[in-house]
Amino acid sequence: MHAGPALRVALACLLLCQSLPAAFAATVTPTAVTGTVQLDRPGPVIPPELYGQFMEQLGTGIDDGIWVGPGSAIPNTRGYRNDVLAALKALKVPLLRWPGGCYADIYHWRSGIGPRAQRPVTLNRWWGNKEEHNGFGTHEFFEFAELVGARTFLNVNVGTGTPREAAEWVEYITSPTNSTLARERRRNGRDAPWKIDFLGIGNEPNGCGGRMRAEWFADQFRQYVGFIAPHGGTTFIASGPDATSAEWTRTTMEIAGQHLDAFSMHYYTLPTGDWTVKGPATGFDEAQWRATFEQTYRIEPMIREQRAIMDEFDPEAKKALVIGEWGTWYDPTPGSPGGWLQQQNSLRDGLVAAANFNIFHRHAERLRVAGIAQMVNVLQAMILTDGPRMVLTPTYHAFALYRPFQGATALPLALHSPAYGSLRAVDGSAARGADGTLHLALVNLDPRTPMDVSLALPGWHGQRVSGQVLTADAIDAHNTFDAPDVVRPAAFDGARVADGALTATLPAKSLVVLALEPID
Numbered sequence: 311m312h313a314g315p316a317l318r319v320a321l322a323c324l325l326l327c328q329s330l331p332a333a334f335a336a337t338v339t340p341t342a343v344t345g346t347v348q349l350d351r352p353g354p355v356i357p358p359e360l361y362g363q364f365m366e367q368l369g370t371g372i373d374d375g376i377w378v379g380p381g382s383a384i385p386n387t388r389g390y391r392n393d394v395l396a397a398l399k400a401l402k403v404p405l406l407r408w409p410g411g412c413y414a415d416i417y418h419w420r421s422g423i424g425p426r427a428q429r430p431v432t433l434n435r436w437w438g439n440k441e442e443h444n445g446f447g448t449h450e451f452f453e454f455a456e457l458v459g460a461r462t463f464l465n466v467n468v469g470t471g472t473p474r475e476a477a478e479w480v481e482y483i484t485s486p487t488n489s490t491l492a493r494e495r496r497r498n499g500r501d502a503p504w505k506i507d508f509l510g511i512g513n514e515p516n517g518c519g520g521r522m523r524a525e526w527f528a529d530q531f532r533q534y535v536g537f538i539a540p541h542g543g544t545t546f547i548a549s550g551p552d553a554t555s556a557e558w559t560r561t562t563m564e565i566a567g568q569h570l571d572a573f574s575m576h577y578y579t580l581p582t583g584d585w586t587v588k589g590p591a592t593g594f595d596e597a598q599w600r601a602t603f604e605q606t607y608r609i610e611p612m613i614r615e616q617r618a619i620m621d622e623f624d625p626e627a628k629k630a631l632v633i634g635e636w637g638t639w640y641d642p643t644p645g646s647p648g649g650w651l652q653q654q655n656s657l658r659d660g661l662v663a664a665a666n667f668n669i670f671h672r673h674a675e676r677l678r679v680a681g682i683a684q685m686v687n688v689l690q691a692m693i694l695t696d697g698p699r700m701v702l703t704p705t706y707h708a709f710a711l712y713r714p715f716q717g718a719t720a721l722p723l724a725l726h727s728p729a730y731g732s733l734r735a736v737d738g739s740a741a742r743g744a745d746g747t748l749h750l751a752l753v754n755l756d757p758r759t760p761m762d763v764s765l766a767l768p769g770w771h772g773q774r775v776s777g778q779v780l781t782a783d784a785i786d787a788h789n790t791f792d793a794p795d796v797v798r799p800a801a802f803d804g805a806r807v808a809d810g811a812l813t814a815t816l817p818a819k820s821l822v823v824l825a826l827e828p829i830d
């Protein structure tokens with residue numbers, strides 16, 4: 311391959327940009343990005359469950375957002391909104407997590423079974439003290455997962471529950487026997503048992519899950535898994551705290567390591583990093599745009615730290631790291647009910663999602679499950695609803711563009727990029743699908759400067775490339791019920807493949823996802 315002008319600029323940048331402060335690099339505004347996709351070094355298969363979704367009994371995350379009940383005027387299938395269901399099926403959601411979150415540790419499963427009219431009304435102490443009518447319970451969750459085509463991730467109550475309550479719930483759900491609990495499930499309308507693919511014990515036990523210390527929680531974890539016996543097996547997940555803590559992870563691995571299959575961390579992106587004033591979802595300036603990405607990229611050293619601790623105890627990576635909750639958390643939409651965590655979703659969120667996916671792919675050897683918080687109407691949602699109306703967010707579109715990465719084989723992507731703040735302006739990931747297609751995702755965080763990308767693809771002989779781009783005019787561009795298509799993917803024809811190299815110009819503030827066809 312000849313070193314063309316773009317490559318020469320890139321080589322100069324490689325030498326300059328890495329040794330000079332970001333401020334200087336920014337003043338010379340280099341726009342060339344170079345790199346290599348290492349096709350001969352296939353990595354792990356990207357678990358589809360990295361694209362999981364979290365749904366909690368919180369605000370309109372489930373009631374109104376997913377579940378309207380069979381008698382609703384909103385078109386529905388046995389109570390589930392048809393519009394939301396269709397959108398989620400199109401997204402190929404691989405995994406659903408329920409009932410919380412903090413709610414898991416105040417949820418008692420018997421409130422959510424049996425005839426709906428007779429279910430108790432309970433108070434949601436964590437989320438606005440909302441009256442919960444429990445119309446969406448165990449049967450509704452597992453039927454919903456079947457309709458969506460997703461695997462299941464259930465969290466049992468440790469904070470206000472007991473091992474007995476958890477064990478009985480699991481028996482009710484999974485037992486094929488004629489036990490009293492299995493017969494009760496059948497009387498309530500479900501003959502065949504369901505499978506619990508992932509079982510979380512507690513949630514954020516240091517905080518809303520019971521203000522526990524790591525030692526106390528680890529001992530309780532051992533006790534719970536000793537009594538819970540899911541038919542058909544499950545992956546037992548030990549919950550981590552509400553922020554990553556090396557000490558907590560180490561204690562869990564020491565005390566409960568031999569009893570767990572996975573360990574879960576949570577991390578939220580707050581533009582300011584300050585829980586008292588997080589920053590607005592729209593109407594922000596470029597400083598907050600940049601700060602948001604700087605905050606989101608903090609997850610990568612956290613993952614590395616968690617991996618390193620798990621490696622000490624489990625060098626063969628038999629046990630998985632889970633990111634049970636991730637996503638943006640802003641100041642709530644002005645005027646929205648307290649504790650409902652409603653926020654708009656802009657182009658920034660779509661790019662935050664993409665940035666996280668690229669990071670997740672890099673760690674897929676150990677990181678095997680993730681759940682964005684949350685699926686509908688809450689925090690960084692895919693979907694917003696208002697009565698009968700529904701709108702898809704930029705985050706939804708980012709998930710849709712990354713669908714081909716589910717189950718593809720990760721490939722190392724070495725990138726040299728100009729800086730944007732303390733970050734690389736351009737980040738990305740690559741993977742090879744089962745049919746041989748090479749998938750490339752590239753994110754340009756710089757909101758003003760397009761980037762010329764030149765990637766070596768040693769050993770690649772195909773020439774056909776197609777792509778899609780997610781971008782918009784404004785950094786806070788977003789979709790509303792009246793203008794639902796302000797931010798949506800468009801065809802991208804700015805990429806070329808020739809002589810084993812790819813060139814493309816990424817628009818400013820964009821996500822570009824490319825599919826390179828192999829030669830037959």
Ligand code: AHR
Nearest residue numbers: 410411412413514552683
């Ligand atoms: O997603 C909202 C809340 O954030 C969850 O309930 C809790 O686990 C976390 O603190």
